[in-house]
Amino acid sequence: MGDVLIALAPALAVSTWVFGAQVLAITVVAVGACVAFEWLIQRYLIKGPATIGNLSAVVTGVLLAFNLPSSIPLWLVILGAFVAIAIGKMTFGGLGKNPFNPALVGRVFLLIAYPVQMTSFPSVDGSSGATPLALAKGVIKGGGSVSDVMSQVNFGDLFFGNHGGSFGEVAALALILGGLYLLARKVITWHIPLAVLGTMALFSAVLWFVAPDSYLSPAFHLLTGGAILGAFFMATDYSTSPMSRSGGLIFGVGIGLITIVIRIWGAYPEGMSFAILIMNSLVPLINRIKPKRA
Amino acid sequence: MKTFPRGGIHPPSNKLSSGEAILPLSLPASVVVPLSQHIGAPAVAEVAKGDRVVVGQLIGKAGGFVSASVHSPVSGTVTAVEPLANGSGIKTPSVVIAVEGDEWLPSIDRSPELVPECRLEGPEILSLIADAGIVGMGGATFPTQVKLSPPPGKKAEILIINGVECEPYLTSDHRVMLEHPSQVLVGVGLIARALGVEKIFIGIENNKPDAIELLRKVASEMVRVLPSIEIVPLKVRYPQGGEKQLITAITGRYVPSMGLPIDIGCVVQNVGTALAVYEAVQKRKPLIERVVTVTGKGLGQPSNFLARIGTPVSALIEAAGGLPSDAQKVIGGGPMMGRAMSNLDAPVTKGTSGILVLGASEAARCAETACIKCGKCVTVCPMALEPYLLSRLVQKQRWDEAEAGAIFDCIECGSCAFTCPARVPLLDWIRLGKTEVNKIIRSRLSC
Ligand code: SF4
Ligand code: SF4
Numbered sequence: 001m002g003d004v005l006i007a008l009a010p011a012l013a014v015s016t017w018v019f020g021a022q023v024l025a026i027t028v029v030a031v032g033a034c035v036a037f038e039w040l041i042q043r044y045l046i047k048g049p050a051t052i053g054n055l056s057a058v059v060t061g062v063l064l065a066f067n068l069p070s071s072i073p074l075w076l077v078i079l080g081a082f083v084a085i086a087i088g089k090m091t092f093g094g095l096g097k098n099p100f101n102p103a104l105v106g107r108v109f110l111l112i113a114y115p116v117q118m119t120s121f122p123s124v125d126g127s128s129g130a131t132p133l134a135l136a137k138g139v140i141k142g143g144g145s146v147s148d149v150m151s152q153v154n155f156g157d158l159f160f161g162n163h164g165g166s167f168g169e170v171a172a173l174a175l176i177l178g179g180l181y182l183l184a185r186k187v188i189t190w191h192i193p194l195a196v197l198g199t200m201a202l203f204s205a206v207l208w209f210v211a212p213d214s215y216l217s218p219a220f221h222l223l224t225g226g227a228i229l230g231a232f233f234m235a236t237d238y239s240t241s242p243m244s245r246s247g248g249l250i251f252g253v254g255i256g257l258i259t260i261v262i263r264i265w266g267a268y269p270e271g272m273s274f275a276i277l278i279m280n281s282l283v284p285l286i287n288r289i290k291p292k293r294a
Numbered sequence: 295m296k297t298f299p300r301g302g303i304h305p306p307s308n309k310l311s312s313g314e315a316i317l318p319l320s321l322p323a324s325v326v327v328p329l330s331q332h333i334g335a336p337a338v339a340e341v342a343k344g345d346r347v348v349v350g351q352l353i354g355k356a357g358g359f360v361s362a363s364v365h366s367p368v369s370g371t372v373t374a375v376e377p378l379a380n381g382s383g384i385k386t387p388s389v390v391i392a393v394e395g396d397e398w399l400p401s402i403d404r405s406p407e408l409v410p411e412c413r414l415e416g417p418e419i420l421s422l423i424a425d426a427g428i429v430g431m432g433g434a435t436f437p438t439q440v441k442l443s444p445p446p447g448k449k450a451e452i453l454i455i456n457g458v459e460c461e462p463y464l465t466s467d468h469r470v471m472l473e474h475p476s477q478v479l480v481g482v483g484l485i486a487r488a489l490g491v492e493k494i495f496i497g498i499e500n501n502k503p504d505a506i507e508l509l510r511k512v513a514s515e516m517v518r519v520l521p522s523i524e525i526v527p528l529k530v531r532y533p534q535g536g537e538k539q540l541i542t543a544i545t546g547r548y549v550p551s552m553g554l555p556i557d558i559g560c561v562v563q564n565v566g567t568a569l570a571v572y573e574a575v576q577k578r579k580p581l582i583e584r585v586v587t588v589t590g591k592g593l594g595q596p597s598n599f600l601a602r603i604g605t606p607v608s609a610l611i612e613a614a615g616g617l618p619s620d621a622q623k624v625i626g627g628g629p630m631m632g633r634a635m636s637n638l639d640a641p642v643t644k645g646t647s648g649i650l651v652l653g654a655s656e657a658a659r660c661a662e663t664a665c666i667k668c669g670k671c672v673t674v675c676p677m678a679l680e681p682y683l684l685s686r687l688v689q690k691q692r693w694d695e696a697e698a699g700a701i702f703d704c705i706e707c708g709s710c711a712f713t714c715p716a717r718v719p720l721l722d723w724i725r726l727g728k729t730e731v732n733k734i735i736r737s738r739l740s741c
Binding site: 054056093094095096097238239240241242243244245248290291292 | 663667675
């Protein structure tokens with residue numbers, strides 16, 4: 001788990017640089033709240049030995065924070081942490097037994113219960129506060145073409161994190177570095193991230209190739225929203241992803257497909273969180289596929 | 295370079311004694327020779343208290359088709375025939391002999407000269423192997439003549455000799471290959487003739503390049519008296535020495551679930567067994583001694599001893615520098631597949647390939663935490679099992695599902711438990727499950 005924190009550090013640094021010190025405040029509050037809730041529940045409800053030493057609550061806190069806009073009020077962060085740990089994790093018995101990614105449970109709860117606070121992103125360098133995906137969805141729904149979107153989005157900014165969004169999602173390059181670190185340290189294998197990102201790229205490429213005016217390019221899809229954070233850090237969560245590598249491939253492909261479907265045809269501009277949660281629910285089914293013998 | 299296709303791990307090899315030549319261990323004052331040192335029926339005692347015996351004399355006759363004879367490893371007087379504790383503390387019928395001198399059966403050829411030629415036919419070789427009480431020396435201790443007699447309808451095509459020694463710390467097979475290459479090769483030829491096979495491979499991991507090179511050289515020098523034998527270097531990976539893994543690594547064939555190597559035309563024998571076969575057939579020497587690695591980081595002198603069967607384990611540890619003060623655990627075999635010993639007065643048996651002394655830091659078991667579902671145990675299992683699931687099913691006593699999950703295909707290699715970040719004692723659960731499911735299957739058969 002320590003490795004996951006190290007891997008998330010560069011993205012945190014970039015986000016702090018882009019959005020300011022508020023990012024650090026949110027992260028500290030989220031981590032503190034997650035650890036505190038886990039400790040309290042383990043101590044007074046489950047009455048078992050302390051489990052916070054495994055750092056999983058810290059990771060959940062950081063990931064939850066990364067999925068929030070930097071303008072969010074701190075009391076909402078604490079509420080999100082409560083939902084993530086109390087409902088998303090400890091009700092099931094704690095680490096290893098929870099079927100859904102706790103950070104995403106917290107995030108999606110906040111998104112549905114507090115949509116205004118969760119989707120008003122502070123502006124960056126004078127550009128509008130909307131995320132690139134929301135911007136694109138607005139333009140295309142309003143009858144505009146993809147080229148109108150592109151005139152407002154700079155790919156360099158997407159890569160380096162200089163755009164609106166949940167603060168931990170924006171820095172594509174820093175997240176990729178973190179993901180590569182996890183791969184190098186063998187914390188994760190390539191199967192899930194590659195399946196998620198590969199499917200997203202392939203699916204969006206087909207649409208884009210057929211009608212480049214109505215559909216966004218694969219590069220745009222991969223660099224925006226929660227694609228990279230989700231693929232490397234959220235979908236690979238041990239407890240909530242399949243046991244076998246081949247299962248991981250199926251799981252990743254499912255996430256990629258659902259994400260693009262929601263992004264293009266769904267009500268929300270971004271679908272990564274929903275896609276991961278939906279596929280989380282299929283993990284027990286995927287685990288029934290036995291490893292291939294001989 | 296070849297290796298097996300699925301799972302596996304790279305534990306630290308810790309071959310402390312690989313440079314130590316085999317040393318004959320001095321005779322103990324008395325030996326304890328269990329009548330059951332093999333898989334199958336125990337041997338039936340042929341001697342009684344007060345009898346005088348000489349080295350090589352039959353003291354226990356094979357007690358059935360799957361059984362092995364036992365011979366006296368020393369000369370002296372039988373002082374008792376009674377149940378005595380083995381390494382795990384379980385009492386098994388044993389012959390105790392007080393050692394007097396070192397007088398050998400005159401029929402045994404004790405000269406060091408190599409006897410490369412052999413005019414015997416397969417069945418004669420087989421009966422000499424049976425008479426000598428030879429069993430699988432890699433630790434499996436299955437009676438060799440039974441393994442070399444395929445059941446009706448099955449035919450052996452390929453003989454594979456296991457020189458992998460993938461178990462960390464152990465070096466006895468390595469030393470045997472280095473010090474007795476010609477004897478091993480002649481033994482391999484004899485096994486091949488007994489089986490009637492022409493395709494012969496010796497698999498050796500490439501962390502033993504000296505053994506690979508030496509066996510290749512000797513095989514080419516002896517090409518006139520030997521059948522053609524291919525030495526196959528294998529990429530280092532545990533558990534390559536597992537019978538099924540080795541077969542797949544070398545031939546690409548898979549042993550079916552619940553099946554035996556012979557089902558796909560393969561027979562696997564260990565290099566130590568090949569040496570024993572050579573001595574039995576060419577020198578008429580029964581299995582009365584074996585090479586034992588005595589090792590551990592705290593030992594003064596990790597060694598490879600040639601020890602008579604029945605020598606107390608404590609004598610071997612003494613000869614290797616004595617039990618260090620921080621010794622915590624003594625294991626019969628290697629760290630992965632060996633079993634902890636509770637009784638150091640227990641004797642060396644035909645299957646004792648090594649004795650490993652672990653200090654406090656190595657023996658300590660870290661506290662178990664909850665399974666985090668990382669799937670690593672699934673990834674490393676060479677048999678494509680789901681160890682986390684099997685251990686959970688065993689804990690919940692869901693035996694049918696454990697059986698359906700192919701719990702019997704587990705080769706007990708320990709890769710899963712070695713890898714588990716939550717330190718779940720997966721193999722312990724699975725072993726327990728195998729015993730329980732076995733009972734159920736047996737009761738099913740009897741009604
Ligand atoms: S389940 Fe059995 S075969 Fe598989 S890794 Fe564990 S011990 Fe080895
Ligand atoms: S390796 Fe251990 S923690 Fe990981 S899935 Fe297997 S049993 Fe669970």
